Amino acid sequence: MPRKVLVTGGAGFIGSHVVDRLLKDGRDVVVIDNFSTGRPENLEHHKQNTRLRLVQADINDREKIAVHFQGADWVIHVAALADVVPSIERPLDYHRSNVDGTITVLECARAAGVKRFVYAASSSCYGIPDAYPTPETAPMRPQYPYALTKLLGEEYVLGWGRIYKMPVVSLRFFNVYGPRSRTSGTYGAVFGVFLAQKLQKKALTVVGDGTQSRDFTFVTDVVNAIVTAAESDVCNEAMNVGSGNHYSVNLLVKLLGEPVTHVPKRPGEPDITFADTTKIRARLGWRPRISFEEGVAQMLKNIEYWRNAPVWTPESINEATKTWFQYLS
Numbered sequence: 001m002p003r004k005v006l007v008t009g010g011a012g013f014i015g016s017h018v019v020d021r022l023l024k025d026g027r028d029v030v031v032i033d034n035f036s037t038g039r040p041e042n043l044e045h046h047k048q049n050t051r052l053r054l055v056q057a058d059i060n061d062r063e064k065i066a067v068h069f070q071g072a073d074w075v076i077h078v079a080a081l082a083d084v085v086p087s088i089e090r091p092l093d094y095h096r097s098n099v100d101g102t103i104t105v106l107e108c109a110r111a112a113g114v115k116r117f118v119y120a121a122s123s124s125c126y127g128i129p130d131a132y133p134t135p136e137t138a139p140m141r142p143q144y145p146y147a148l149t150k151l152l153g154e155e156y157v158l159g160w161g162r163i164y165k166m167p168v169v170s171l172r173f174f175n176v177y178g179p180r181s182r183t184s185g186t187y188g189a190v191f192g193v194f195l196a197q198k199l200q201k202k203a204l205t206v207v208g209d210g211t212q213s214r215d216f217t218f219v220t221d222v223v224n225a226i227v228t229a230a231e232s233d234v235c236n237e238a239m240n241v242g243s244g245n246h247y248s249v250n251l252l253v254k255l256l257g258e259p260v261t262h263v264p265k266r267p268g269e270p271d272i273t274f275a276d277t278t279k280i281r282a283r284l285g286w287r288p289r290i291s292f293e294e295g296v297a298q299m300l301k302n303i304e305y306w307r308n309a310p311v312w313t314p315e316s317i318n319e320a321t322k323t324w325f326q327y328l329s
Contacts, residue, residue: 006030006072008059008105009079011038013181014219018076021223023049030068034058042180059101062108069112074230077105078120087146088323098149106160116230121172121238123273125151133276136238143268143328154238161236169229174242174275177295178219179302191299194256196309204258205317208265210250215242215273218290228284242275247292255296263314266321268328
């Protein structure tokens with residue numbers, strides 16, 4: 001069994017759940033995270049585990065991180081800057097993190113001779129698709145710098161697979177949610193926004209009329225896809241990871257049981273995200289396991305995590321998303 005796994009961004013939302021799973025499976029884990037968005041608290045429950053080593057470093061600092069790749073069987077590359085608005089405002093930072101950082105991690109992995117490389121890609125690369133569910137063959141139409149940099153990162157990963165014969169897999173995640181989803185930063189993920197509002201007994205800020213739907217995919221299903229891909233012999237492929245369905249924001253509001261207020265619909269956002277998961281089901285035998293209702297119940301069970309998260313209002317959302325409307329309208 002592969003013993004040593006290196007996880008970039010392992011103190012973040014998805015990355016910390018990857019670490020949970022790897023340690024549970026009995027593997028030795030090295031986490032590289034600069035804590036720009038990741039939180040040490042996300043790994044606090046493993047602080048006594050001698051099989052986990054946490055390295056605070058930027059993934060672009062090759063001299064500092066390269067040594068930690070030695071002896072790694074797998075590299076799982078989750079580290080990235082996320083969110084739409086800051087990517088519009090700071091495109092160079094996003095390119096440095098999501099493109100330059102990915103090349104640096106690839107080169108460290110290549111030099112160390114790792115056996116598997118799994119890249120966390122994004123469904124945002126599809127932009128506003130023509131077809132639902134959306135297959136991997138759909139045109140790439142990134143609408144903002146974050147989506148573009150994640151697509152460029154994937155192109156480098158698949159390119160390294162072709163040119164250098166690295167054993168790489170890219171997984172395109174659709175609307176991942178679950179415990180530990182981000183609580184800080186520029187206005188973004190709907191679950192963190194809604195749960196913080198619910199805790200403070202504020203109205204939930206619904207974008208548009210709430211009929212838009214998302215392929216909400218629970219984080220443990222995503223982690224299972226990552227591990228399954230790493231354990232497989234599939235190489236140089238990109239695959240969607242989704243829930244097998246899509247759910248409206250209005251349904252989420254109903255499950256949370258709070259009053260709502262509405263903010264303007266935003267340009268460049270699809271009305272639907274819905275993954276065609278035929279490929280990953282056939283190639284990896286992977287299936288999602290957590291229903292939307294189960295997932296929301298787990299979020300509510302862990303709602304205290306969002307106690308100190310920013311509480312957004314229509315006014316603060318409008319201010320935070322001005323750049324969005326300015327450039328994407």
